[in-house]
Amino acid sequence: GQQLNQSPQSMFIQEGEDVSMNCTSSSIFNTWLWYKQDPGEGPVLLIALYKAGELTSNGRLTAQFGITRKDSFLNISASIPSDVGIYFCAGFAPDTGKLIFGQGTTLQVKP
């Protein structure tokens, strides 16, 4: 079945540093989504990407939909302690109507 490979699995950074994480897929998606999940809560949508090559920002977050439609990255600039959490990429598979999730990237920020 379809799988998403998300990396890195975890990151421990200093406050103020920039962060980058990415997802790759063996198959094509027509939508890429990035979510953040805090402990004990559901995922919250950060950025949605709908076109190959699309670059979208949401505050300090920037995400891009890869040209090949098989990858996406998320950048966080000037990290702050509240950025701590688990970040998930997800690809929407139009043939099944389902979201396929990456394994998640756990981000820890040291003040």
Next chain:
Amino acid sequence: GAVVSQHPSRVICKSGTSVKIECRSLDFQATTMFWYRQFPKQSLMLMATSNEGSKATYEQGVEKDKFLINHASLTLSTLTVTSAHPEDSSFYICSAYLNSNQPQHFGDGTRLSIL
């Protein structure tokens, strides 16, 4: 603000009890909702797709008689874990979207603990 509401947020009950979890879309009608299960330090695993007015579609390996889904209205889907046992303890999360061209929005999840 939240667009999908999930209730209860936490349930602790004895083995053999049936537990119902509700998922509501707050400001839109959702003909399709999704139920996920998440184990600690793992990603979300899709359990089933809930379709308003018809039977849910279950993923491979998910027992439909164990996890009963009812989507009786355009804003409410329920998941009932029947005769729950300790191995059913997990974090259950629902999601919904306005249509397939829109992203899924998630509820806050339900932490189910079976003693």
